[in-house]
Amino acid sequence: MDYETPLFFHVMEYADAADRDVIDMVSGNPDWEPPEALREGLREYADLEPDRFQYAPSAGLRELRAEIAARRGVDAEQVVVTNGAGEANYLSMARALERNRGNEILLTDPVYPYYPGKTTMLGGAQRFVATDDEGQLDPTAVRAAASDETAAIVVNTPNNPTGAVYPAETMRELVAIAEEHDAILISDEVYDHYDLSGEFASALETDSAHRIVTNAFSKSMAITGFRVGYAIFPPELVSDARSRHMLVNVATTRPGQYAVLQALRETGPDYYERNRKRLRKRVETFTDALEAAGAEYTTPSGSFYVMARFEGYPGTLANVERLIDEAGVAGMPGEAFGDSRREWLRFALVTPRVEEAAERLAAYFD
Template sequence: MEYDEPLFFKVMQYAANADRDVVDMVSGNPDWEPPQALRDGLHEYADADIEDFQYPPSEGLRELREEIAERRNVSVDQVVVTNGAGEANYLAMARAMERDAGDEIILTDPVYPYYPGKTTMLDGEARFVPTERDGSLDPAKVRDVASDDTACIVVNTPNNPTGAVYGRETMEELVAIAEEHDALLVADEVYDHFDFSGRFESALTIDSEHRVVVTSYSKSMAITGYRVGYAVFPDSHVKAAKTRHMLVNVTGSRPAQQAVLHALRNTDADYYEETRAMLRERIDAFTDALDAAGAEYSRPDGAFYVLARFDDFPGTLDNVYTLIDEAGVAGMPGEAFGTARDEWIRFALVTPRAEEAAARLADYF
C-alpha cells in the first residue's frame, strides 16, 4: 500500500527554499513561550538519578496519568499517555477497526488531512460528511451516512481548519449514533484550551463505552516537539490500546512526561488566558487586513486557523506556491482538507508576523 506524502511537508519545503522572505503560516507550531514551570521541570529532571533515565511505564508515568485522571474525572486505568495526539488518534482508530465491527470511518469535510491518511493506513474506507458553511456539523448528516459498516466516527473540536466548536448537543448525538451502530466516536480535542466561544464541552462528560477522547499538550503548552499526548479509553477497549501502544512505541519520552507533569502542577490559569487573549488580537488584526483585501474568511470560534477565499484564486497547491513567490506568505491549500473548501486557503496564526502577512495579502490582491 502506498501513502501520499502530506502536503504540509511540500509547502514547508517550498517556502524554506524560496528566494525571498516568507511569513510561514503553514503548520500549527506555536511561536509563544511554554509555561515557565515546564522549563523548570526539564532542568530539574537533568539532575535526576540514573534510574530515572530508563524506560518509564509503557502506558505513561503513573504520576502523570494520575494527574490527568483527576483533572478529567476518569479512572487512571483508562488513561494512555501517547506520543502526541497523532498516536492517540491512531490507537483509537486502530481499535475501532480491529473489532470486526465494520470497515468504514466517517470523517468531516473539510478534514484534518492525517485522518484520511490513517484511514488508508488501517485499510479502512473513508466516508465524508460535509460541514455547514460556518464549520458546524449537523449530526443528522452523520446519521444519514452511518451504517452497520461504520467502525469509527472521527471529529475534531475545536476544529482544524474551520475553527468551529461543536456544542454538547452535537457531541451527544454523535455518541448516540456510534452506540446505535456499534462504532467508536473518536473526539480529538487537541485545541480544547483555545475555545473563544464558551461552547466547548469535552466528550468525556458523556458517559459511553463508544467514545474515546484524545488530546495532547503540544498546542496548549506550546511544545509540539515534546510529543506528550494521551487518550482516554472506555474500560472495554483500554487493554487492547495499551498493547498496541507498547508494540508500536514501547513507551514515550520520560523527560518530556516529567516536564509536563511539573508544568501541570505549577502553572495557573493565567498562562492559558493570556495565550487566548494574544490569539484574539491576532485574529482581529489578520481578519481586519483580509477585509482590506476583499477576502471572504472564517473567524474561528476555537483553535487558531483562518480560512480565506480570494476571488478567482482557488486554494490549489500551485496558487499557494504563487503566494509564497509573489506575496511572501505561506498558507495551506484548501484542497489539502478535502473538497468542501477547495476554493480556500488556510492560514495558521502562530507567528507574531500575522498582521504583516495579512497586509502582504491585501497588497497582493
C-alpha cells in the same frame, strides 16, 4: 499500499527553499512561551538519577496518568500517554477497526488530512460528511451516513481547519449515533484550551463505552516538539491499545512527561487565558486585513486557523507556491482538507508577524 502523505511537509520545504523572506503560516507551532514550570521541570530532570533516563512505563508515568485522570474525571487505568495526539488518534482508530463491527471511518469535510491518511494506513474505508459554511457538523447528516459498516466517527473540536466548536448537543448526538451502530466516536480535543467561544463541550461529558477522547499538551503548552499526548479509552478497549502502543513506540519521552506533569501542577489558568487573548487579537488583526482585501474568510470560534477565499484564486498547491514566491506568505491549500474547501486557503495565526502577513496579502490581492 499507497499512503496519503499530507501536503504540510511539501509546503514547508518549498517555503524554506524560497529565495526571499517568507512568513510561515503553515503549521500549528505556537510561537509563544511554554509554561515556566515546564522549563523548570526540564532543568530538574537533568540532575536526576541515571535510572530516570531509562524507559518510562509504557502506558505513561503513573503520576501523569493520575493527574490527567483527575482532571478529566476518569480512571487512570483508562489513560494511555502517547507520542502526541497523532499516536493517540492512530491507536483509537486502530481499536475501532479491530472490533470488527465495520470497516468504514466517518470523517468530516473539510478534514484534518492525517485522519484519512491514518484510515488508509489501517486498512479502513473513508466516508465523508460535509459541514456547513461555519464548519458546524449536523448530527442528522452523520446519522444518515452511518451504517452497520461504520467502525468510527472521527471529529475534531475545536476544529482544524474551520475553527468551529461543536456544542454539547452535537457531542451528545454523535455519541448516541456511535452507540446506535455499535461504533466508536473518536473526539480529538487537542485545541480545547483555545476555545474562544466558551461553547466547547468534551465528549467525556457523555458517559459511554462508545467514545474515545484524544488530546495532547503540544498546543496548550506550546510544545509540539515534546510529543506528549494521551487517549482516554473505555475500560474494555484499553488493554489492546496499550499493547499496540508498546509494539509501536515502547513508550514516549520520560523527561517530557516529567516536565508536563510539573507544568500541569504549577501552571494557573492565567497562562492559558493570556494565550487566548493573544490569539483573539491576532484573529481580529488578520480578518480586518482580509476584509480590506475583499476576501471571504472564516472567524474561528476556537483553534488558531483562519480560512480565506480570494476571488479567482482557488486553494491549489500551485497557488500556494505562487503566494510564497510572489507575496512571501506561506499558507496551506484548501484542497489538502477535502473537496468542500478547494477554493480556500488556510492560515495558521502562530507567528508574531500576523499583521505583516495580512498586509502582504492585502497588497498582493489589491
